[in-house]
Structures are given as structure tokens and as C-alpha cells.
Amino acid sequence: MKIGIMGGTFDPIHTGHLLAAETVREALGLDEVWFMPAHVPPHKAEAGFSGEERLRMVELAIGSQSAFRTLDIELRRGGVSYTVDTMSELTGKYPDARFHFIIGTDMVNYLPRWNRIGELASLTRFAAVGRGGYELHAEDLAPEVKNKIDYCDMPQLEISSTDIRRRLREGRTIRYLVPDKVHDYLQRSGTHAAYARTTD
Ligand code: ATP
Numbered sequence: 001m002k003i004g005i006m007g008g009t010f011d012p013i014h015t016g017h018l019l020a021a022e023t024v025r026e027a028l029g030l031d032e033v034w035f036m037p038a039h040v041p042p043h044k045a046e047a048g049f050s051g052e053e054r055l056r057m058v059e060l061a062i063g064s065q066s067a068f069r070t071l072d073i074e075l076r077r078g079g080v081s082y083t084v085d086t087m088s089e090l091t092g093k094y095p096d097a098r099f100h101f102i103i104g105t106d107m108v109n110y111l112p113r114w115n116r117i118g119e120l121a122s123l124t125r126f127a128a129v130g131r132g133g134y135e136l137h138a139e140d141l142a143p144e145v146k147n148k149i150d151y152c153d154m155p156q157l158e159i160s161s162t163d164i165r166r167r168l169r170e171g172r173t174i175r176y177l178v179p180d181k182v183h184d185y186l187q188r189s190g191t192h193a194a195y196a197r198t199t200d
């Protein structure tokens with residue numbers, strides 16, 4: 001089994017995340033992609049939406065794509081979500097799976113600063129998908145990391161959760177930036193309005 005791991009805060013999930021996962025699934029011939037919301041991401045403020053809300057929105061976003069699943073391993077573990085801890089747990093649990101951790105190119109330059117990156121690169125390959133506005137500096141990466149990255153071309157979508165949160169605060173539209181079901185969930189749950197009171 002070739003499994004893609006789509007890790008992120010998903011605060012909230014948007015069309016860029018889905019297209020990234022679908023692009024890598026096709027390019028690398030993955031059997032499944034598992035969407036894994038972080039509990040508390042390293043180097044980032046705590047998420048605005050709760051873990052439960054973020055997971056629910058991921059479920060709604062995945063919809064009928066039967067190759068996509070959710071994985072709540074980091075939410076259940078709690079604390080700061082270090083990818084190396086997660087991948088070590090997953091490789092232990094699924095010894096026959098080959099993992100491809102999906103990242104936007106904005107994260108590639110950042111890889112050297114990931115916790116225990118050498119160990120992580122021995123547990124998984126990385127699949128990098130294009131995200132506009134970031135210049136790649138792959139030459140700065142250690143060979144054991146650099147050799148573990150597959151690059152996949154994707155139509156660039158300039159969508160970020162940060163921009164979506166800003167729009168929610170400003171009472172602006174997020175329709176089509178997120179799947180319809182996520183849009184409806186945010187409207188229905190009143191989270192839309194509640195979120196508008198928080199700051200980034
Ligand atoms: P935030 O603005 O809160 O950082 P985000 O939009 O970057 O949110 P994350 O949950 O941080 O979303 O991202 C999870 C993963 O998805 C990261 O590897 C990120 O690079 C990738 N990603 C996010 N948005 C896009 C996009 N529009 N195109 C390609 N990759 C993306």
C-alpha cells in the first residue's frame with residue numbers, strides 16, 4: 001500500500017488542500033490519502049477552530065472521494081504534534097505501508113528545522129506540491145532529506161486558511177474557496193459569526 005499523509009492544521013480545510021492531495025494521489029499512484037489534522041502544530045499559534053470542528057470539516061470536505069480518509073492520531077495524542085512522532089507510530093502500526101508525506105513547497109525550505117528531520121526522512125518520503133510565492137531552496141537541504149522529496153506539478157491555487165480566517169472575521173464570502181459542505185457547516189453552526197470575534 002502506498003499511503004499519502006496530508007498533514008496540516010486545516011483551520012479550516014480549503015480547496016488548495018484537496019487539490020494538493022488529489023494531485024499527489026494521481027502523480028504517485030497512491031492507494032489512499034489520509035488527512036491528518038494536527039493538535040497543536042509546532043511553530044504556530046494554537047488553531048482557531050477546535051480539533052473536533054477541524055476534523056468534522058475535513059470529513060465534510062472529503063465527501064465521496066473513497067481514496068481519502070481522516071486520521072485523528074495527532075488530535076488523540078494531544079500536545080504539540082511532531083510529525084516524526086506520528087510517522088514513527090504509523091510505520092510501527094502499518095509495517096507494509098509506504099508513506100508519502102504531502103507538503104506545499106512553502107514547507108520545503110522549512111524542512112531542515114523540523115524536529116528530528118533525519119529520523120523523519122528515514123520513515124517517510126515527502127511529496128511537494130506547488131504553492132505560489134515561495135522560492136525553493138532545495139540546495140540547502142541535507143542529501144538524506146533532498147533525496148526523499150518527489151515534486152508534483154499542480155495548478156496553483158492562491159488559497160490559505162489564514163486568508164479564509166480573515167474573511168470570516170470581516171464577514172466576507174468564502175464560497176468556492178472551501179467545498180460547499182464546509183461552507184454550509186460554517187454558516188449553519190454559527191462558527192462563522194463566533195470566529196469573527198477572535199483574532200489571528
Ligand atoms: P495557514 O494559513 O493557517 O498556515 P494553510 O492554508 O497554509 O493554513 P495548513 O493547514 O497550514 O494550511 O497547510 C497544510 C499543508 O497544505 C501544508 O503542507 C501546506 O503547504 C499545504 N497547502 C496549504 N494550502 C495550499 C495551497 N493553496 N496549495 C498547495 N499546498 C497548500
Ligand code: MG
Nearest residue numbers: 009106160161
Ligand atoms: Mg500553513
